[in-house]
Amino acid sequence: MYFDGSLNLDGAEVGIYFISPSGNKLCYVLRLHFPASNNTAEYEAALHGLRIAIELGVKRLMVYGDFTLVINQLNKDWSRSSEKMDAYCAEIRKLEGKFYGIEYHHVVRDQNQPAGQLSKIGSSHAAVPSGVFVQDLLAPSIKEEKEVQEVPPAEQLVLAVPSPVADWREQFIKYLTSDEVPTDKIETEHLIRQSKHYVLVDGNLMRKSAKEGILQKCIIQDDGVKLLFEIHSGSCGNHVALRTLVGKAFRAGFYWPTAISDAEDLDRRCEGC
Secondary structure, eight states: OEEEEEEETTEEEEEEEEEOTTSOEEEEEEEEOSOOOHHHHHHHHHHHHHHHHHHTTOOEEEEEESOHHHHHHHTTSSOOOSHHHHHHHHHHHHHHTTSSEEEEEEOOGGGGHHHHHHHTHHHHTOOOOTTEEEEEESSOSSOOOOOOOOOOHHHHHHHTSOOOOOOTTHHHHHHHHHOOOOSSHHHHHHHHHHGGGEEEETTEEEEEOTTTOOEEEEOOHHHHHHHHHHHHHTTTTOOOOHHHHHHHHHHTTEEOTTHHHHHHHHHHHOTTO
């Protein structure tokens, strides 16, 4: 089994390529309709591939991928630095018991081209070739555990209905769809000026990058922080500069206005940085 992931504006696509001992080949594409980092896309590919192999009745499996981090973590050669990666590994460990034997091997990208080409089918919007099975995933396959704090019953009533968090995209969407503007004149002028950088695509707010003119999917701050953390965790100890970190998130096709300050906050809290 070969697997690979590819980030794009809508989320990500992953490709999974099977070759049987007799030479028969099976091709699968999984579309991820949620913000995903390289780590997430690769783990979803590996997890989904194992599930397919089990459904096919495979008992011995050789797994090949070109993403060093994921392969080494699955082989227990490298430690994991986030709860999300822990959760993905835990799910994969559960599936490993379904096989008589399973091995993970790292290959260079050139040796993983079939899976790489499959992962780019969805992002290219090209017609899906015959013989390729396509599935859509609307949410991550794993659930991250969240710390639960015990509070007195009286406080629980207050915490049960949290105050809503403002979505920075809302004002642009309202203006682009119905010309709705704030009551404050200065805010209105600022909104009209900034809205020139945004367009709506299938109901999603997209930002045109200043230099390349590439469309980036606008996401909320919480998703942006998670994306920065995953990119930072995937650097395997190579703690890059803040603008380089943000640049990787933007080049992956995502945008949110507080990215720089969020990266600075992540940098302050990282002991390695």
